[in-house]
Amino acid sequence: MSISNSFRLGSPDIFPPCERHVYLDAASVGLSHKGGAEAISNWQNALAEEGTIAFDEQAEVECLDNLNDATARLFNATTDDIAVASSETTLMQSLAWAVMPGKGTKVVTTDTTHPSSIYPWKRLCDHTGAEISWARSDATMTIDTDALEAMIDDDTSVVVLSHVEWGTGQLFDLKRFADKAHKHGAILVIDATQSAGQVPIDVAATGADAVATSTYKWLCGPFGTGMMYVSPELQKLNPGILGWRSHKDMWDFQANRLELADNAKRYEFGTMAYGTAYGATESVRHLLDTGFDKIVAHNRKVSNHLIDGLRELGADVLGPKDEADRSATVAARFPGKNSRDFAKTLKDANVIASLRRDFIRFSPHYYNNIDDIDQGLEAIKAAL
Ligand SMILES: Cc1ncc(COP(=O)(O)O)c(C=O)c1O
Structure with missing residues (x-):
């Protein structure tokens, strides 16, 4: 064309x-979608003027739903498979503690990955004794994907990749690494903060087990919102970060009873700058419509x-x-x-x-x- x-x-x-x-500079902070930015300030202004009159219990339950829906379309998943929180890192950290790779297993990643992709797993490895195996980059900061693939073996529990590397923009083939991970009984966990919004992501076609992203880069949304796809298997685990929103009825308020939501929403845990979810929804919808x-x-x-x-x-x-x-x-x-x-x-x-x-x-x-x-x-x- x-x-x-x-x-x-x-x-x-x-x-x-x-x-x-x-x-x-989208890899640092993307320009913000104007309608999204307006949605955030509208919400903030209404809250400042009217508190719970403008944002009542029902609104607090429902405010993430539209972003759940838009993210499901973005990742070709279903709404039940999506959790929303304040950033990629919080969701990744919660997932790492849920998966908890054990001693004697290894987490495979690259030495060009973003700290926020791997530090949550490093914290876990420090705790359990699992090891991190690093695929080494060359002088041009390029990862040899054949060598990376060869590192995934029966000792591997998790493969953690940034779909697009923050520095060079190297793009990894999700299906290739999901297939290889699954062949060895491991899972593929993806940080999509540098890819969501600039390249398509299809969890159904690729088989990636978890995909987490923040919204302020290629999604042209705000700081303060992150979304994560988790596969049905990972929806059965106990998230590392729990709070009142993790309960299947968040208004239950019975401290000695915790029934986790039976979908990805168990990875949602608390209040957040909710207005950012309205803003992120606008920008994600615009990308999808484009x-x-x-x-x-x-x-x-x-x-x-x-x-x-x-x-x-x-x-x-x-x-x-x-x-x-x-x-x-x-x-x-x-x-x-x-x-x-x-x-x-x-x-x-x-x-x-x-x-x-x-x-x-x-x-x-x-x-x-x-x-x-x-x-x-x-x-x-x-x-x-
Ligand atoms: C690949 C990747 N992951 C995560 C982050 C930052 O994560 P968070 O928004 O949770 O601070 C960045 C920021 O540059 C990034 O490039």
Whole structure:
């Protein structure tokens, strides 16, 4: 499909800042969906004005339902399979204590994964004596997926992957690793914080056992909301974090009786900044309505243009070379340049990207266009 250089798939009406800045930073914080941001402040204002008149018991039960539904569509799951809390990390931590990999087993992951994907499991391993096995990255921070797959064996209890790596944007094939994990009696647990919103996720087709995400990056939602898919098997476990919302009737209030919800909602546990759930619902619905086939095609075109331009300018682009193993996240080093100084120069030129360790990470999303990339490349050229 040919698109004009000025075409933004996510409209400036919904993402106004995309016309004020060259905003290439979704892997850090995505631009917020305008309707979602409004939903959050509407809820907050109503609460401030009217307390439980505006937000009564029924609303407190139901307020997460729409986000449960939207997330089920996002992951191709059913609503019963989704739990909502305040972040990816809290849900992952609760899951790790539920699964509790035992001594003599290993948790397989990569050395480029995000700390929030693996620290919850490290805490568990410190407790039980299970071990963490690290797939090692090469000089371009790329994980050899054949070597990673070969590490999964009969001693493996859990494979923990970030679907898209935070640094390089390396994209893992969920079905391949779910199949391999299941063959050895292990489960595949996915942190989708860097993938949900930029690539499709299909738990039914891939067999991933758990998928957790926060909402403020590629989902263009707020801080303060996280969602997790858990498979029916994992819905039978005892979550690591429990609270009044974990009870099947949260208004039971009988402290010496705990009947866990018989679906993924047992992983929900307490109050949260509920308004963020209304905001996240808006942005997830917008992504779904836009369609992931279109989002992937658009982001692929824009990020490929960026990669080509960076290479022409002599940058070392990190991560896998094969397009199938990449997402829209693009990391680069500039030989002879200090990335810290370079990041500042880009920011001064209104090109918003992230300095991470010794590289610059660019992460265009569906509200960007080719013109943004050309402007960014011009600024890079001037800085070189
Ligand atoms: C892959 C991944 N997981 C998790 C997080 C952060 O998790 P949380 O929103 O729970 O703090 C990040 C943030 O950069 C991330 O890149």
